[in-house]
Amino acid sequence: MAATLSLQTTAGDRIGAYVAEPAGSPKAGLVVVQEIFGVNPHIRSVADRYAAAGYLAIAPALFDPVEQGVELGYDQPGMQKGIDLVGRLGFERALAGVQAAAQEVARAGRVATVGYCWGGSVAYLAAIRLGLPGISYYGGRNVQLVAEPAKAPLLFHYGLRDAHISEADRETVRRANPEAEFYVYDADHGFNCDARASYDAAAAQLALERSLAFLARHVG
Secondary structure, three states, X not given: OEEEEEEEOOOOOEEEEEXXXXXXXXXXXXXXXXXXXXXXXXHHHHHHHHHHOOOEEEEEOOOOOOOOOOEOOOOHHHHHHHHHHHHHHHHHHHHHHHHHHHHHHHHHOOEEEEEEOHXXXXXXXXXXXXXXXXXXXXXXXXXXXXXXXXXXXXXXXXXXXXXOOOHHHHHHHHHXXXXXXXXXXXOOOOOOOOOOOOOXXXXXXXXXXXXXXXXXXXXX
């Protein structure tokens, strides 16, 4: 079952959120952190998939403070607009949105995050600042965050052929998080998204299995 709701953040913003509920009692809560393309059909499908696996999943519309209802396509205009929105929003307001979403699903028990692309870096930041276990898929800004230690377990997924993230940057993140789980797939950036040309079904499935195992260990 899915629904939309409104959240108030500590930054003073009112944002929307997509919530996918499991069929039975939830195992835990999960915040699904969007790419730069907004809470679009792909991100909603990710929340639905985790709900089917037993998690109370919520995808906060993090861009709402600067532009409401953003759903962008995976093309050059969509990418350019998404990058502009990220710059206008900033990390702090994004993190406040994640925190509000985490509080909303805390009724399910412990809470973790899973984020993709820009959202992968926001998930990493949530482990640093909010102490939420995090799964970071190909977070291009992760390398900017390594000066602060994480306060919760982390799982990183990267693509070996990702032109947006260098091997040096990956290794910097790995060295900064020696206790984290860290996987590199023979895939490109965005390999989890079946709406992109870079989608890799085998890598996406393996990453999902590892992510579900991580959640089972750390939040239930």
